[in-house]
Amino acid sequence: xxxxxxxxxxxxxxxxxxxxxxxxxxxxxxxxxxxxxxxxxxxxxxxxxxxxxxxxxxxxxxxxxxxxxxxxxxxxxxxxxxxxxxxxxxxxxxxxxxxxxxxxxxxxxxxxxxxxxxxxxxxxxxxxxxxxxxxxxxxxxxxxxxxxxxx
Numbered sequence: 001x002x003x004x005x006x007x008x009x010x011x012x013x014x015x016x017x018x019x020x021x022x023x024x025x026x027x028x029x030x031x032x033x034x035x036x037x038x039x040x041x042x043x044x045x046x047x048x049x050x051x052x053x054x055x056x057x058x059x060x061x062x063x064x065x066x067x068x069x070x071x072x073x074x075x076x077x078x079x080x081x082x083x084x085x086x087x088x089x090x091x092x093x094x095x096x097x098x099x100x101x102x103x104x105x106x107x108x109x110x111x112x113x114x115x116x117x118x119x120x121x122x123x124x125x126x127x128x129x130x131x132x133x134x135x136x137x138x139x140x141x142x143x144x145x146x147x148x149x150x151x
Contacts (some may be wrong), residue, residue, distance in 0.1 A: 001114055001115060005110065006069075007117065010067055010107050013060050013063050013064045014074070016057075016125075017060040017061050017064065018074045019099065020060060021054075021075045022075050022076030022077060023050070023097075024046045024050045024051075024053035024101065025050075026047040026093070027046045027047070028047070029080075030046050030089045030093070031047050032037055033052065033084040034086060034089070036138065044046045044151040047088075048133070052128075059121070078091065078100075090136050090139050093136050097129055097136060100129055101126065101129040101133065104122050104125045107121075108126060
């Protein structure tokens with residue numbers, strides 16, 4: 001991998017690291033703000049997402065150091081809308097997941113045909129992000145709705 005490509009890969013991995021850390025913060029914050037009858041399962045799901053975001057951040061940081069570079073200490077955008085209805089939380093989560101997916105897709109574009117390990121890392125995380133987007137999409141649908149959420 002040439003030096004210019006390596007720098008682009010490291011920069012993208014660092015953006016992924018930052019986005020995943022922001023996701024952990026968002027999901028943790030959201031878990032505090034859920035009230036009502038369905039609080040316990042929703043909080044459990046949010047906490048699971050926060051833990052998974054931390055695991056993804058660690059994996060991205062490990063990739064950066066494996067390339068002999070320094071992982072970012074930054075955190076991605078932390079948007080606070082002050083809307084804490086479960087639907088609002090899920091819509092914000094969907095937006096964050098879609099933004100994070102774009103960084104994994106960029107990584108795949110950079111490394112495809114150049115580095116098998118990073119290519120597989122990107123593919124695995126793209127699959128996970130798409131799965132998360134699908135889960136959130138289904139949660140935003142009304143019972144009985146088959147079509148994807150349009151928001």
